Amino acid sequence: MAGSDVRGQRLAALCLLGLTLFSYPVLAVFNVPETVAGIPLLYAYFFVAWGSLIALMALVAERPD
């Protein structure tokens, strides 16, 4: 199942991406008392990053074989 292998690899890559997105160095960047649209940057970042990651996972998972 080559398609599945590629999918598995891509998803694994997303996992690594997530780990980096939520790793200390990256988080430290956003760990400042700024706000965006009234929401503290860090929190906004969390949810945006998380949401984007999920969206990417959806794309990869649901791509037809």
Add this chain to the structure above:
Amino acid sequence: MLGTSVVILVSFAYLGLLFAIAYYADQRADAGRSVIASPYIYSLSLAVYATAWTFYGSVGRAADNGVGFLPIYIGPTLMIALWWVVMRKIVRISKQNRITSLADFIASRYGKSALLGGMVTVIAVVGILPYISLQLKAVSSSFTTVLQYPEIAAPAALHVSLPQDTALYVALILAAFTILFGTRHLDAAEHHEGMVAAIAFESVVKLVAFLAVGAWVTWGLYNGFGDIFERTAADAQLKPMLTPFGGVGGDYSSWIWLTILSMLAIMFLPRQFQVTVIENKDEKHLRKAIWLFPLYMLAINVFVLPIAFGGLLHFPRGTADADAFVLTLPMSQKQELLALVVFIGGLSAATGMVIVETIALSTMVCNDLVMPVLLRLRGLGLNQRKDLTGLLLGIRRGAIVLILLLGYVYFKIAGEAYALVATGLISFAAVAQFAPAALGGIFWKGATRRGALAGLAAGFGVWFYTLLLPAFARSQWLPAGLLEHGPFGIEFLKPLALFGVSGLDQLTHAMIWSMVANIGAYVGVSLLHAPSAEEHRQASLFVDVFTWPGEARFWRGTASSPSLFNLLARFVGLKAASEAFRDYARAHGVERPEADADLVHFVEKQLAGVLGAASAHIMVASVVKEEALTLEEVRTMLDEASQIVVYSHRLEQKSQELERASQELREANARLTELDRMKDEFVSTVSHELRTPLTSIRSFTEILHDNPQLSLAERERFLGIVIKETERLTRLIGQVLDVSRLESGRVEWHESLIDMREVIEDTAASTSQLFRERNVRLERNLPSRVPKVRADLDRIVQVVVNLLSNAVKFIEPERGRVEIAVAEDHGFLRVDVRDNGPGISAEHQEIIFHKFRQAGDPLTGKPQGSGLGLYISRRIIEHSGGRIWVSSRLGDGACFSFTLPLAG
């Protein structure tokens, strides 16, 4: 609205609804029309991960340190990304091996070890107790809180006596409910479709409830996200929370471990394993679940921060328990309906967890703990009992009750020690101990049972010591000195700072040490010994599940290395088989190949090269098969099979030989037919040649007989003809006989030394009559001394006579001249007979030596003679070692020559 009776009524109504849904789904499942065979239902059922912890505890945690609640959900999101590889493998393995629980999975992997299964069960039960107690706490607290309306009081230390303890009631009710849910009957594959449908429903309920209260707090109580955060920023005390990672090390390390912990929990919490793996109806559902489930988690966490900050802002510090913000906030604003909805949401979350978790645990207790023990106790004679259903169900029900009671006990003992999240994390840490054995098991074939046992024991031990014990100590059930000074005063072994490693938060500390102990023991002990045959077979089944087309059941037989070897040797030969086994042993790093799945597969592949895939499979299957086939039967089968192979080889050869033989036969037949035809022709020609003179003889003698009045001249003439024809006939008969004898080899050759001069003198004399008749001159050209030759005198005479009479026959009378000469020629004696007759055309020069062939000139009429003379001459000469030929030009005479080897 929020009166006791209302709340209780609504609660029971909700539970009743859940039960109805479950019942309906079960009915549909029995009818074969499952309602849960949808990836959406599947994904929702996975959301049982969000329990009262999520519902209440997240807000509490957020109120504590901002984003500290998020790793619990981000971790799983990241892990789920790996699910396509990892979880799909686990699901496939479980389906193929009919796995019924997490304990079953691990036990099965390590050689179906009952000990391991029991150990996993114990760890699971003990580990989950805090988690269950958390749910009980949440339900009873929320119940009490709601009932205190309109008072908002933190239901802190409510020490009530047993009968009035809400939690106990809750526990008992939940036990009853769970029993009704999950143990009405036994399902062979441990599928609980009703349960799955119910928890999918309650996932929706709790999400809706949480979103409702979240929305209300954000836009109802405040003016949106911005408003809440602004106000938080404005509050000096709360401001730091907006940038939660204050210190560099501390917060972040706990963040990391929390993430890792949740990544493992999403896999190894018994309830998660149950809904993700056991209850999975279709591997393909994983595709949707991979993003739907994280999406759910995102959704249910969106409002956590607003609610947390909202609550912090709203309630004066220390007056309200943050865990209860979701309830107390609406209550404070007289939002009774909303509060009720929230309460039901929380109830939903808690009951979902309890039901699934206890069912999963009770299955494990029954199948992997109690039954193995009971079956071993021969005194109970359980093996003889036909129907164990009643017993099994009884054990499970008992287990459910026991677990819930134990959960309650934990709640009483240590429930107040920590906040909800902290309590839950203790359970997370417990189930994380399964990760090395389980994940290692599906990727590493070298992992052994002993390794798994060692790892689990070590990890659990450390977990118990660093997490559970302190909980008891904090609740005064164990001396607090334990925490301060270590056991028996051994500072080095302080539960919260083992080996002097301090400064870490408790969870991180516990995780580090338990994982070190677990993984260390797991790997170390596994490497000490090679896996047993059984373990190796199971390991292959698990690790290689994607490379095999799924004939798992098949390998559950016993194969012996010798029998496999013999099987292979039979078809590839002893030498090749030995080599193959040696290579195999070397490749697998063992001394001698063990008769496990790998070896069987290997042998099968080798055989497939000889017998073809299908036959190889059958062959190997019969050797490996558990039931009935004795080695003798196998040998017989193999003998037959090998004989068939040998026969087919022979058949091949035979058919090739046959092909060749028939080809030869065809050729021989053709030759024979030809010879036959030639013989026919010969016979008919001979017969014709014989009859012709006979005809004359007969006719004329008859004429002579019937016609006495014939004149003398006529009489003489006719008699002359008769005489001539008789001679002709005699000659012909002689020649025919000669030919016949020559061809059949029945000629007697009398060799002697011949003087050719004499031969020629003799033949000249015998043919002189013929020459005189035709008035042809014969010249002799002979050297004085002629070397002798060795040959049959009579035959050579015959040849010379033949040549001379031929010469005379064709020559023009009167002017004809025949010259016969003898000469030496390179070791041969050559005799030439030259005439000045009409000559012989080139095309005739060879064929006149053939049977019945003559060079006839139509004008001169049919030649005399049979056409056999030259043929016989050639046979004679060639037999004597010489050659005979003619050289001639049409119109210029002919010269017949033959050679004979000189004697001596």
Add this chain to the structure above:
Amino acid sequence: MTTPRKVLIADDEPNIVTSLEFLMKGCDFEVRVARDGEEAMRLAQDFQPDLLLLDVMMPVCDGLEVCRRIRGNPATRGIRIVILTAHGRETDVARGLALGADAYITKPFSNKELVAKVRSLLQPAP
């Protein structure tokens, strides 16, 4: 007084021709001789015999071919043909008869038999 019957002898063996000639002349038939197949056909046309004694083995054109052609030629179709064969082969006989010969005689033959056959063939049918 009937017209003397004409007989054509076709054979390449001179001695046999001699004996046949003697026999036929002895029956008061007019006799012509052909030495090969070609001559036989020519003479059949010219001489217009009533009967042909035809040897199968002849140079140039063998007896069976002659038989076929003579039968095929309307000018000579009415000639009676007797095949003379020295072969024991039935095929010759069969083919000869199939090609239209009226009778066959195997060599060596009995003179009486030959003459009788010839006479019967030359008899007008009653």
